[in-house]
Amino acid sequence: xxxxxxxxxxxxxxxxxxxxxxxxxxxxxxxxxxxxxxxxxxxxxxxxxxxxxxxxxxxxxxxxxxxxxxxxxxxxxxxxxxxxxxxxxxxxxxxxxxxxxxxxxxxxxxxxxxxxxxxxxxxxxxxxxxxxxxxxxxxxxxxxxxxxxxxxxxxxxxxxxxxxxxxxxxxxxxxxxxxxxxxxxxxxxxxxxxxxxxxxxxxxxxxxxxxxxxxxxxxxxxxxxxxxxxxxxxxxxxxxxxxxxxxxxxxxxxxxxxx
Amino acid sequence: xxxxxxxxxxxxxxxxxxxxxxxxxxxxxxxxxxxxxxxxxxxxxxxxxxxxxxxxxxxxxxxxxxxxxxxxxxxxxxxxxxxxxxxxxxxxxxxxxxxxxxxxxxxxxxxxxxxxxxxxxxxxxxxxxxxxxxxxxxxxxxxxxxxxxxxxxxxxxxxxxxxxxxxxxxxxxxxxxxxxxxxxxxxxxxxxxxxxxxxxxxxxxxxxxxxxxxxxxxxxxxxxxxxxxxxxxxxxxxxxxxxxxxxxxxxxxxxxxxxxxxxxxxxxxxxxxxxxxxxxxxxxxxxxxxxxxxxxxxxxxxxxxxxxxxxxxxxxxxxxxxxxxxxxx
Numbered sequence: 100x101x102x103x104x105x106x107x108x109x110x111x112x113x114x115x116x117x118x119x120x121x122x123x124x125x126x127x128x129x130x131x132x133x134x135x136x137x138x139x140x141x142x143x144x145x146x147x148x149x150x151x152x153x154x155x156x157x158x159x160x161x162x163x164x165x166x167x168x169x170x171x172x173x174x175x176x177x178x179x180x181x182x183x184x185x186x187x188x189x190x191x192x193x194x195x196x197x198x199x200x201x202x203x204x205x206x207x208x209x210x211x212x213x214x215x216x217x218x219x220x221x222x223x224x225x226x227x228x229x230x231x232x233x234x235x236x237x238x239x240x241x242x243x244x245x246x247x248x249x250x251x252x253x254x255x256x257x258x259x260x261x262x263x264x265x266x267x268x269x270x271x272x273x274x275x276x277x278x279x280x281x282x283x284x285x286x287x288x289x290x291x292x293x294x295x296x297x298x299x300x301x302x303x304x305x306x307x308x309x310x311x312x313x314x315x316x317x318x319x320x321x322x323x324x325x326x327x328x329x330x331x332x333x334x335x336x337x338x339x340x341x342x343x344x345x346x347x348x349x350x351x352x353x354x355x356x357x358x
Numbered sequence: 359x360x361x362x363x364x365x366x367x368x369x370x371x372x373x374x375x376x377x378x379x380x381x382x383x384x385x386x387x388x389x390x391x392x393x394x395x396x397x398x399x400x401x402x403x404x405x406x407x408x409x410x411x412x413x414x415x416x417x418x419x420x421x422x423x424x425x426x427x428x429x430x431x432x433x434x435x436x437x438x439x440x441x442x443x444x445x446x447x448x449x450x451x452x453x454x455x456x457x458x459x460x461x462x463x464x465x466x467x468x469x470x471x472x473x474x475x476x477x478x479x480x481x482x483x484x485x486x487x488x489x490x491x492x493x494x495x496x497x498x499x500x501x502x503x504x505x506x507x508x509x510x511x512x513x514x515x516x517x518x519x520x521x522x523x524x525x526x527x528x529x530x531x532x533x534x535x536x537x538x539x540x541x542x543x544x545x546x547x548x549x550x551x552x553x554x555x556x557x558x559x560x561x562x563x564x565x566x567x568x569x570x571x572x573x574x575x576x577x578x579x580x581x582x583x584x585x586x587x588x589x590x591x592x593x594x595x596x597x598x599x600x601x602x603x604x605x606x607x608x609x610x611x612x613x614x615x616x617x618x619x620x621x622x623x624x625x626x627x628x629x630x631x632x633x634x635x636x637x638x639x640x641x642x643x644x645x646x647x648x649x650x651x652x653x654x655x656x657x658x659x660x661x662x663x664x665x666x667x668x669x670x671x672x673x674x675x676x677x678x679x680x681x682x683x684x685x686x687x
Contacts, residue, residue: 159570185572197570199563202556205368210560211571213553219573220581222554227373229553237368250371272572 111173112137112306113158113189113276118167120157120330127153128164129331135276140299141308142321144341146350150330151310152194155278159191160184171276186215188275192265194284194310198253204264205249208236211271236271243267243297259290263297270301277301279309283316295320318342326350376551385630389536393529400528406640407535408597413620413632414539414546415589420618421627422550423582424562425474426483428614429490430590435497435609437463437591442510442604443503450516452599456538456592463591464584471583475576478565490614497609510604524600531600538596542589543629549585550629558582562627619658623665625672634674 113135120128127150135141143151156162158169160181168177171189179187199207212232213219226233240249243263248256253264262282269277282298283291295316298307311317317324318338325335328350334341341347366374392403412434419425440459449455470489477485497504504510517523522530549555557578560568568575598604607613616639617632624635642661646654669676 161569181569182572182574185570191570193567193570197564197567199560199567201563202559205371206556207560209368209372210553210556210573213556214571214573219553219557220578222549222552222581222585224553225373225376225548225551226553226556227369227376227551230369232553233369233372249368250366268567268571 110136111170112139113172113308114170115158116168116170118154118157118164118169120153120162120164127330128157129329131167131330131332133325133332135306135308137306138304139306139308140320140322142317142324143308143310143327144312144314144317144324145327145333149327151327152280153330154327155191155280155308155310158278159189185272185274188273189278190269190272190274190276191278192269192280192282194280196258196261196265198261198264198268200254201252203250203252204240204245204256204260204267205233205236207253207264208239208249208267208271209233211268212236212239215272239267239270242300243270244293259286259293262286262294266294266297274305276306276308279307281310281312283311283313288313291316376547382630385633386540389540392532397527400532402640402644404528404531404535404600405597406637407532407539408593408600409617409620409640410633410636411535411539411542411596412590412593413617413624413636414543414629415586415593416617416621417626417629417632418546418549418558418589419579419582419586420621421629421631422555422558422562423579424565425579425583426479426618427474427486428483428611428618429486429488429493430586430617431609431611431613432490432493433463433467433587433590434594434597434613435493435604436466437594438598438604438608439497439504439510439594440591441595441598442513445513445515445599445602446510450514452515452518452534455515455599456595459595459598460588460592463594464588467587467591468580468584470587471580474583475579487611487614490611494606494609494611498606504604504606507606509606510598513598513602513604515599515602524602528600535596535600538592539633542592543633546589547629554578554581619662621672623662623672625669625674625676628672628674628678631672631674635672638673 111134115131115133118128118131131154145151153162157164160179168175170176171187176184176187209226209232210219212235216232218229218232237249240246243266245260245263245267248260253261256264266282279298283294286294291313299320321338324338324341326333326341326347333350334344334346392400416427416430419427437459440462441455444455444458473485474482498506515524518530518534524530557573560573561575561578565575594608597608620635620639621632623638624633625631642658643654646657665673
């Protein structure tokens, strides 16, 4: 196998080379090569079981690949643990809410900010005395319109707000690259716009890759679309190219068998 | 509700979390009552304070970080034997004895924490159980050092600060135990309200999310476990010094199980749960064993099952629930 050239340091925020993963005989990622330019708004689409979440798990270090490499801003991060990748600026959200149910939104985001500022190990001063950390946390919540409900325990928050809290927790790590796994999953269609508007309002230099099933949302927010089928990249291109691709249509209508 | 919660600033809100509640002040004032009301029970009061301290140490790892230990008495025992041996071999100063015993238990706790921080749930329960049994048998085997099942004899504790002699009635003992409990409680309270305390609650609430916000949960657990072990050792040392002997029971599985029962009875994860649980447990033991010395544990069993079924968050959890409803009215 030829070794592909590592990605250019300045232009490519996140890249994978030959990324592969199999569970037993089931290949869930096959030789995946992705280049996310700095500031990209990429969508990752594909039918159920295509390996979209697996790919995010591989990129964030929650799964170890069988082969291949992952580069963050040109640095090989393949062997780093999940928290080291987060500290280097690679954050994610979860398709199924993975929140701190018993903490309120303010506490949860304050914790995430405290971790990033490396003060979460300090036990001799009250949380209340770390005012910069608290203000930063509150600012993130306010930007996602969670300011009003920040004292509510997470498990008591309405579902749509919990989805926004997912994003708030990821933003608290000050990511350079943010991977969103169906950020509006389970949110009623009329409210999913709110989640994506929150996403779209994020800083321009933040590199985004999101998984989404709703094609209206994908075409509205993505600048580039990657289609994943059976653990491999089926095709990629601009929204217009993907919309015009007959192969993609077939995949989604299930006319073609992929094994 | 919305009027006063939405107007408060985030910082003021978080500061208010650590403010002293009048009930807390009342609680600590009440701990002084035995001096006046029950002067005949000061030894029991001292035992309660020591047990409460032990339960507080378990609360830090179990109640806050969600780390179940069935072998916490190992550290209590290490502290007790260290304090006992120091005094037996000629250094009877209580305060420096406490420092050394705390350090010894903390050091062993630190070493063990590297194992603890790698496991969760059932595996962890079995590991802590195993380590606890190991510590017990080690103390039992080292008869030449610990006195084994005969207990460690020949301790002689000097007066506290060279002034307060440990008397027969337990005045000094209770004052000493209570003072240690109070100062450690202040520290624990601060820890719980710190960013580190928040991180421990984060580990308890969602172990999977922690790495995704860049947290090194294992490092947090190592630190919390070391602190908990040190405090458990401190509690053991106070018991050794105030009773001037160390029995094998102080490092037994029974003690590990009892402290867990107390914490669950009182309510884990609320700092006072272990204290209240210890008081109820010790008074119940004192009273029940007066009625039926052989079967007093039967009643503890009844109490435990009832509390767990009716009040899943322990007695304090139930009380705070009632208090919250009452305030809302």
